[in-house]
Amino acid sequence: MADGSPNTVVMKFGGTSVAGAEQIMRAARRIVAAREAGKRVVAVLSARGKTTDELVAQALEISDRPEPREMDMLLSTGERISCALCAMAIHDMGHKAISLTGSQAGIVTDSSHTRARIIDVRAERIEQALAEDRIVLVAGFQGVSTKSHDVTTLGRGGSDTTAVALAAALDAEVCEIYTDVAGVFSADPRIVPDARKLPLATFEETLEMAASGARVLQLRSVEYARNHGVRIHCRSSFEDAPGTLVVSEDESEQETVEQPFVTAVTHSDNEARVTLVGIRDEPGVAGEIFTALAEAGINVDVIIQNEPVGEDELADLSFTIDRSELTGATDALAALGEVSEGLRTDDRIGKVSIIGAGMRSHPGVAARVFEVLGREEINIEMISTSPIKISCVIAADAVPAAVKSLHEAFELGAGAVRPEDAAGAEHHPTVSS
Amino acid sequence: MADGSPNTVVMKFGGTSVAGAEQIMRAARRIVAAREAGKRVVAVLSARGKTTDELVAQALEISDRPEPREMDMLLSTGERISCALCAMAIHDMGHKAISLTGSQAGIVTDSSHTRARIIDVRAERIEQALAEDRIVLVAGFQGVSTKSHDVTTLGRGGSDTTAVALAAALDAEVCEIYTDVAGVFSADPRIVPDARKLPLATFEETLEMAASGARVLQLRSVEYARNHGVRIHCRSSFEDAPGTLVVSEDESEQETVEQPFVTAVTHSDNEARVTLVGIRDEPGVAGEIFTALAEAGINVDVIIQNEPVGEDELADLSFTIDRSELTGATDALAALGEVSEGLRTDDRIGKVSIIGAGMRSHPGVAARVFEVLGREEINIEMISTSPIKISCVIAADAVPAAVKSLHEAFELGAGAVRPEDAAGAEHHPTVSS
Numbered sequence: 126m127a128d129g130s131p132n133t134v135v136m137k138f139g140g141t142s143v144a145g146a147e148q149i150m151r152a153a154r155r156i157v158a159a160r161e162a163g164k165r166v167v168a169v170l171s172a173r174g175k176t177t178d179e180l181v182a183q184a185l186e187i188s189d190r191p192e193p194r195e196m197d198m199l200l201s202t203g204e205r206i207s208c209a210l211c212a213m214a215i216h217d218m219g220h221k222a223i224s225l226t227g228s229q230a231g232i233v234t235d236s237s238h239t240r241a242r243i244i245d246v247r248a249e250r251i252e253q254a255l256a257e258d259r260i261v262l263v264a265g266f267q268g269v270s271t272k273s274h275d276v277t278t279l280g281r282g283g284s285d286t287t288a289v290a291l292a293a294a295l296d297a298e299v300c301e302i303y304t305d306v307a308g309v310f311s312a313d314p315r316i317v318p319d320a321r322k323l324p325l326a327t328f329e330e331t332l333e334m335a336a337s338g339a340r341v342l343q344l345r346s347v348e349y350a351r352n353h354g355v356r357i358h359c360r361s362s363f364e365d366a367p368g369t370l371v372v373s374e375d376e377s378e379q380e381t382v383e384q385p386f387v388t389a390v391t392h393s394d395n396e397a398r399v400t401l402v403g404i405r406d407e408p409g410v411a412g413e414i415f416t417a418l419a420e421a422g423i424n425v426d427v428i429i430q431n432e433p434v435g436e437d438e439l440a441d442l443s444f445t446i447d448r449s450e451l452t453g454a455t456d457a458l459a460a461l462g463e464v465s466e467g468l469r470t471d472d473r474i475g476k477v478s479i480i481g482a483g484m485r486s487h488p489g490v491a492a493r494v495f496e497v498l499g500r501e502e503i504n505i506e507m508i509s510t511s512p513i514k515i516s517c518v519i520a521a522d523a524v525p526a527a528v529k530s531l532h533e534a535f536e537l538g539a540g541a542v543r544p545e546d547a548a549g550a551e552h553h554p555t556v557s558s
Numbered sequence: 559m560a561d562g563s564p565n566t567v568v569m570k571f572g573g574t575s576v577a578g579a580e581q582i583m584r585a586a587r588r589i590v591a592a593r594e595a596g597k598r599v600v601a602v603l604s605a606r607g608k609t610t611d612e613l614v615a616q617a618l619e620i621s622d623r624p625e626p627r628e629m630d631m632l633l634s635t636g637e638r639i640s641c642a643l644c645a646m647a648i649h650d651m652g653h654k655a656i657s658l659t660g661s662q663a664g665i666v667t668d669s670s671h672t673r674a675r676i677i678d679v680r681a682e683r684i685e686q687a688l689a690e691d692r693i694v695l696v697a698g699f700q701g702v703s704t705k706s707h708d709v710t711t712l713g714r715g716g717s718d719t720t721a722v723a724l725a726a727a728l729d730a731e732v733c734e735i736y737t738d739v740a741g742v743f744s745a746d747p748r749i750v751p752d753a754r755k756l757p758l759a760t761f762e763e764t765l766e767m768a769a770s771g772a773r774v775l776q777l778r779s780v781e782y783a784r785n786h787g788v789r790i791h792c793r794s795s796f797e798d799a800p801g802t803l804v805v806s807e808d809e810s811e812q813e814t815v816e817q818p819f820v821t822a823v824t825h826s827d828n829e830a831r832v833t834l835v836g837i838r839d840e841p842g843v844a845g846e847i848f849t850a851l852a853e854a855g856i857n858v859d860v861i862i863q864n865e866p867v868g869e870d871e872l873a874d875l876s877f878t879i880d881r882s883e884l885t886g887a888t889d890a891l892a893a894l895g896e897v898s899e900g901l902r903t904d905d906r907i908g909k910v911s912i913i914g915a916g917m918r919s920h921p922g923v924a925a926r927v928f929e930v931l932g933r934e935e936i937n938i939e940m941i942s943t944s945p946i947k948i949s950c951v952i953a954a955d956a957v958p959a960a961v962k963s964l965h966e967a968f969e970l971g972a973g974a975v976r977p978e979d980a981a982g983a984e985h986h987p988t989v990s991s
Contacts, residue, residue, distance in 0.1 A: 146616075146619035146620050149620060150620070180639070183579075183639070183643060184642075184643060184646060186579035187579055187582060187583070187643050187646050187647050187650075188646040188647065188649070188650050189650075191646045192645060192646050192649040192655075194645075194656070195642040195643075195645040195646045195649070195655075195657055196642070196646075198638055198641070198642035198645075198657050198659075199638070199639055199642035199643065201638075202635035202638055202639055205631060205632070205635055206613070206616070206632055206635055208631070209617075209628040209629070209631040209632035210616060210617060210620050210628075210632065212625060212628040212631075213617060213620050213621040213624045213625050213628045213629075214620050214621065216621070216625040216628070217620075217621050217622075222625075222628075223627070224628055224631050226631075226709075229707070274662070276659075
């Protein structure tokens with residue numbers, strides 16, 4: 126197994142996987158099974174079901190803008206509850222278990238409350254507990270700030286990052302991420318019933334998927350995994366079948382007979398587009414606009430600027446954002462005065478993307494995408510590309526048809542025979558219990 | 559203000575005082591008012607309303623006998639939630655606040671999970687926060703074990719002990735305990751509508767009251783206060799009127815013109831009596847019995863043993879316990895074999911007690927108690943006394959009549975004019991905001 130201690134696994138269970146007593150018992154049985162198979166097990170747990178939402182609601186009853194340090198103190202309790210309960214369950218199954226807070230587990234972060242970044246993992250206490258033959262349960266999503274020793278949280282999806290960071294620090298053979306989804310799919314199965322569970326995906330592909338609408342893994346955790354070479358196994362907590370193994374491109378190439386052109390089609394249908402018509406095409410104007418948006422905490426996705434036309438050298442600038450941030454964006458732009466005069470918005474925007482590490486060596490993919498969407502009479506409003514991704518901004522209501530037609534055109538479905546299937550099926554089940 | 563820094567107050571709010579958003583805002587306003595009156599304020603909060611019960615229920619869904627260490631990890635989250643929310647509220651009121659876990663606040667305990675004892679208070683972080691002009695909110699009921707650095711809890715009512723321990727460590731002028739009760743009363747107002755709120759009580763009286771059924775203050779917290787000379791002001795979080803000041807006997811004597819004979823009548827109606835008929839009156843027999851009960855974790859209250867009668871020197875031994883522990887007690891005794899053959903139980907037992915520091919110098923009080931109960935035709939089954947208390951074990955259904963008649967006979971009601979009233983009313987309101 127490439128790098129990694131052959132003996133340590135990190136298992137992360139999401140909110141739905143610990144929602145009720147029954148789910149916690151199920152997670153506990155999985156953890157115990159791995160221990161009984163000889164592994165040293167560290168499990169990272171999320172807060173139960175709707176716990177975090179309920180805590181947020183309690184805070185909003187008290188304050189419109191809760192103090193971030195106190196928000197972290199509040200929200201960090203949810204994961205601790207999950208861990209304590211799961212430790213009790215494991216104890217009753219005859220194994221020694223110990224739950225640790227993020228702080229006790231040595232997850233050291235910066236001081237950016239509610240969106241802290243991990244800057245160090247001091248896993249001595251975990252190592253000691255493992256050496257004492259304990260199963261270690263770590264509260265996800267949280268850490269302790271290096272300077273003030275305050276409780277911090279890592280932001281939404283932060284438990285994935287906790288798990289990957291621990292896997293890196295412990296040199297684990299794999300970081301298993303258990304959710305209510307069976308793995309990474311070639312498209313959203315709710316739109317494409319024929320969508321195929323991918324046996325393998327590279328870090329880069331998974332990053333592009335996470336960034337373009339797929340909801341399986343949290344973006345930051347995949348970045349962390351790529352940077353530290355942590356293999357992720359993304360799988361269902363409700364079935365035993367293997368899920369999707371996310372690995373480096375090198376390892377992926379060893380395991381597959383031939384690299385496919387395209388791996389998956391992803392989409393999002395909750396975007397909005399903002400267009401600024403007739404802005405001056407001068408240095409600094411775009412900087413002013415995007416600085417204002419950044420200061421308002423708005424993430425901009427696709428950006429295009431038309432060539433200036435006419436004598437007055439005026440240009441049009443368009444960009445897409447998450448629909449929920451549209452009001453914030455227009456407020457931020459209104460504060461800029463003149464620039465905002467030509468503001469147009471469209472809140473019925475979606476995006477469809479095709480992703481595949483093999484696209485690098487197959488330059489015809491973009492042409493094929495445009496052809497397929499054209500045949501469906503879907504108008505492409507903006508385009509954004511990377512070496513392994515092509516994204517097309519389209520009308521939100523055209524998204525399902527676009528996803529289906531692209532998935533079919535690139536033969537991504539379970540019905541299609543693909544060279545790496547055999548290889549993946551062979552190599553895959555060996556990585557974990 | 560006798561001892562204590564003239565500038566620091568510890569304010570403790572119980573579960574009903576932080577149950578909902580409205581209550582938390584009310585507590586926050588009280589805390590801010592004290593700060594604006596120039597005090598350095600440390601507030602200790604309990605878990606909200608039914609939070610602890612809900613967490614216990616979650617644990618019992620998972621395990622019949624939850625691992626104590628994990629139980630503490632679980633239960634300690636409730637107080638942290640209260641503190642974080644209250645800190646947010648104070649922040650919105652324009653004051654700097656910081657919430658601290660028991661561990662962060664320096665509450666160091668032994669390792670007896672679920673019933674840990676405080677062995678040290680290292681208040682450096684609190685002192686630092688106070689020096690930075692912050693209001694400090696401390697999660698009650700919890701600490702950190704000195705050896706293993708695990709989260710511990712102090713047992714039911716432990717937040718009172720946290721508050722008193724912090725008041726001692728910070729040399730506070732007073733420890734204010736806010737509950738849904740207006741203070742310590744001369745009897746339970748639900749039984750005696752005429753019951754009077756006591757302006758003053760001594761530590762010893764309050765200890766006897768807590769031990770004999772009064773529910774205002776937790777026994778251990780009063781012991782801690784007595785041992786460290788911490789003045790407690792027990793008052794309502796829902797009204798501004800002063801409550802009851804609990805102080806040393808010396809201070810009490812300074813503040814009252816004349817010591818009353820009797821201060822209060824307390825009662826409990828949920829006791830049970832166990833009688834062992836015909837046991838051998840030999841050294842070691844009683845030891846064997848009470849060791850067995852202690853090992854089963856059962857608290858024995860009143861004990862009597864009759865003089866042995868007849869040639870075979872057999873005696874009868876009776877004791878009272880909390881009714882909920884009756885099954886545990888009979889199980890523990892059954893394991894002793896022979897001793898348990900003469901076991902009789904009565905689960906409809908209550909107790910009425912009169913308490914007063916002035917009883918020491920008034921030997922006629924016991925006689926008056928027996929006379930009053932006799933007139934009411936209430937049979938006294940067992941008697942237990944201390945220098946400042948007389949307890950009579952009686953039938954549970956006779957408790958209300960016993961309380962009423964004793965309260966009236968000793969003229970404890972609000973209608974009765976008593977010498978210390980004027981003095982108490984004058985001295986009392988000065989101790990806090």
